[in-house]
Amino acid sequence: MKRLFLAFAALPLLAAAPAPEKSALAPSEIVAAAPAADWVRIAPSDLMVMELAPDLKGRGRRVVIQLMPPPFSQGWVGNIRKLVAASWYDGVSVNRVQDNYVTQWGDAEGEDPKKAKKLPEGLIQVPEPEYLTPVRYLMLPSSQGTAHLNWPNPWPVMPRDNYAAANAFWKGWPVAGMRGDGTLGETELPKDRPNLLWPVHCYGMVGVGRGLSPDTGTGVELYTVIGHAPRHLDRNIALVGRVIEGIEHLSSLPRGTEALGFYATPEERTPILSMRMGDEVKGLPSFEFLSTESGSFLRYADARANRRDAFFNVPAGGADICNVPVPVRRAKG
């Protein structure tokens, strides 16, 4: 595992962070008003474009997935790039849709060695420790800001997480972490050994299906979250990206009626026509996300936790990290 010069801050340090202004705008209004400088362009080479078979009315169904940046899950991301380069996903299908959980796609015959689709060369079996990423020093400015959105209110916005010692946004992604000794304690994080970070299972995140441990999956089975964040999967499965456009084509599919939401018959599956990297797709729009290190994002996250726009009578006073989805849009200009 690579070690990065990142780590959690002790809370007292955070008190020095400036408080963002409290906005009566809706979160969507804050996002719409964010200056161009607060948006980060996504490289087309970090996008995958999945074309599903047309719907019953003949309309195309395109799903755009952003792959996770280093240092997270890069072994699996590398496999997936090889699978796309080999056009391996072309012709596989969506085989499982479990309500309030996941939509999963891959080779429906993958369990049968005689029928399974041949894999390209060079896929690796990533070891389980790669579910976690060691970090050493604090370089989480959005976490600093986020933790003090309500300052001097003693209730910071996202301090509470049932699944980790801390959580934050890092370069546009929701991440969680714990102390390097493997505990989830709340006391100050020790500096003598790296702490551990991992991406979290929010709505729309894309993960790697696997068998029982020590299998970690290769990337031939992928799923996306279509319900309440199944955070119990964190640290147990690799997350490799997120759907940034077209999630509705996966979340509105008919639910499978077999165990775990698998379809009962092959006819119910949705074929995947192709999966290509974004830089191979002519005419693909550019996409950008709101920098989670920007002031706009801090105001947005604060507004998600404290709705002050006209419809709301009472601000919640907080939010869980998956209720603060990072804004992503087609790039302007």
Place this chain on the structure above:
Amino acid sequence: MKRLFLAFAALPLLAAAPAPEKSALAPSEIVAAAPAADWVRIAPSDLMVMELAPDLKGRGRRVVIQLMPPPFSQGWVGNIRKLVAASWYDGVSVNRVQDNYVTQWGDAEGEDPKKAKKLPEGLIQVPEPEYLTPVRYLMLPSSQGTAHLNWPNPWPVMPRDNYAAANAFWKGWPVAGMRGDGTLGETELPKDRPNLLWPVHCYGMVGVGRGLSPDTGTGVELYTVIGHAPRHLDRNIALVGRVIEGIEHLSSLPRGTEALGFYATPEERTPILSMRMGDEVKGLPSFEFLSTESGSFLRYADARANRRDAFFNVPAGGADICNVPVPVRRAKG
């Protein structure tokens, strides 16, 4: 508002609660093994049966909703009972499906006084304070147990909530609460004034659409949650029940393409053929939920927070209340 003899316990009291055994069973296995005595039959008169128009393949789409018991939201529940008794919902439609948020149904022409469907007599405008329910003494045994599922592990299962001072399960429903002084502080709750409880916006919960304050909605617009729990709606909108069967008929509908997920054309709406109370529907199965005061539920909730079954390498160490859905099934025997 009615005052009940319920309140939060101070944490030290909870330490005396016995620890449930730690199970290596999956949550579904614990539920399947629960004895008959741990299940609570739901009165058919507390169920609403909504029949949507058949799908494109001609298959029926039935949604069964359990209404919330006293003391929660009974003004709105009373209105809804009147609307059902008047067959008012027959012929209205699903008009809004917003991805990762809500599916909403009602009178598509309700905003236009000339075209709006005539309402039955006797609907009341419920005042805003009814979003909250005052409680006085502790009678939350599931909360006691839940708070100590991991005892003597210092991390209880669901102590952390970004949206409330405490949360618990009460007679089969997820609820949250805060101190009677209106704050969300974490210190011991005072005994000299009632504390406040409210139901929470988990997946599948059914709420009452409304306009701007002081409107609280009558029940002519209803929605259900089809995404990550939008807990910021807690205390801002009345919750009146939950979908206990057929949620997939609402969660898998095509998403609307207009603002807030409204459909662009009337043809996209899904007609509601009828809505009837359960005791008026011949042949309706009986339903039952797993008592949240039972040992089986404590083991289930513990297993949701600490998966020890074969697939999982690492137990999460906690869960948020909406990631512990209360088991509901067709009654056996």
